[in-house]
Amino acid sequence: MITPILPTYNRVDLVFERGEGAWLFTKDGQRYLDFTAGIAVNVLGHAHPHLVAALTEQAGKLWHLSNIFRIEGGERLAARLVEATFADTMFFTNSGAEALECAIKMARKYHSVSGHPERYRIVTFEGAFHGRTLATIAAGGNPKYLEGFGPAMPGFDQVPFGDLEAVKAAIGPETGAILIEPVQGEGGVRTAPWAFLRALRQLCDEKGLLLILDEVQCGVGRTGKFFAHEWAGITPDIMAVAKGIGGGFPVGACLATEEAAKGMTAGTHGSTYGGNPLAMSVANAVLDVVLADGFLDGVLAASTRLRQRLAELKDRHPAVIAEVRGEGLLIGLRTVVPNTDLIAAMREEHMLAPAASENVVRLLPPLTIGEAEIDAAFDRLDAACTKLEQGLKADAVKGAAA
């Protein structure tokens, strides 16, 4: 019999009642170290006092207003993001996929109002993940996510990640934009070489294309810069943001330059909930912390410490861990054993982390992670790897005996 909730997830059989920082607590008081962070969402951990205060204060005043009225919190958030990024303007959404939908529509509209409605195609990359709407599954191109949902939305040309010649070959008279994650999250924590991002920027400038970045997972401090593209020293024309910007409240945004946004005039796009006062109060509170002096230095320091310990872990357990990759606190452990085996063994040690493609376990701690928690993570990972190795040895003995 079908469950009351549509069974589209294979859920872990754990029920959490509350969270605090990097920890989650079950009803019976068991404590888990949370390196999932809602998939890179809870950038300030669970129940951060500043976010709780912002949310509860706003909840007593005003939750929701239609976008047919001015929303002060949104005006403030947008002004702060304009100040802190390449963007001149933005549209607020409730999710990453909606931010990407806005980005795709904006790119098409830009060329349409520039006299080139035929330039609607977008070059995308293998291993990409842009969301689960019809347009974003077409952009992501993952056959597993497209299967059975009818013809894929036209307009996306996918090439291998990092392959500049393939990008050039894919560009034709109908191409209008290039869409890429600076660091692929779901795709296995794969960093686009910064030189490749710079080459894409140059190519876009030469050919009159828009560069669209999907920083839904790698943005908002996750890599140790406010946005990951800053490492490459480039700026996009359009950028999709979500996950971390709301710290756990559903918020997304599509940021753009004035030029790229020139077709998005009154009536061309909309959202009932996007940018409502409750969401804006929390996102502003996230920025209070993430943009404060020294916060990103703290992310880099935590990253350095965690990665040192992970290098040690890899040396101790070469039969389990093949590679440590990623940027900042967007880290991937490529495993020798199936990644799901390590995730299950970690869970037995009360540590939680999500999988990614290429047999990778993602480590996505809150950006506020401290030294004690990093050491706790090492101990739990070390115990999980040790158990897996004992299992591998036992299997080898059985194999030799047979």
Ligand SMILES: *Cc1c(COP(=O)(O)O)cnc(C)c1O
């Ligand atoms: C999670 C994610 C999305 C989709 O965000 P939703 O909020 O689930 O719609 C898009 N792009 C990237 C890179 C993501 O990690």
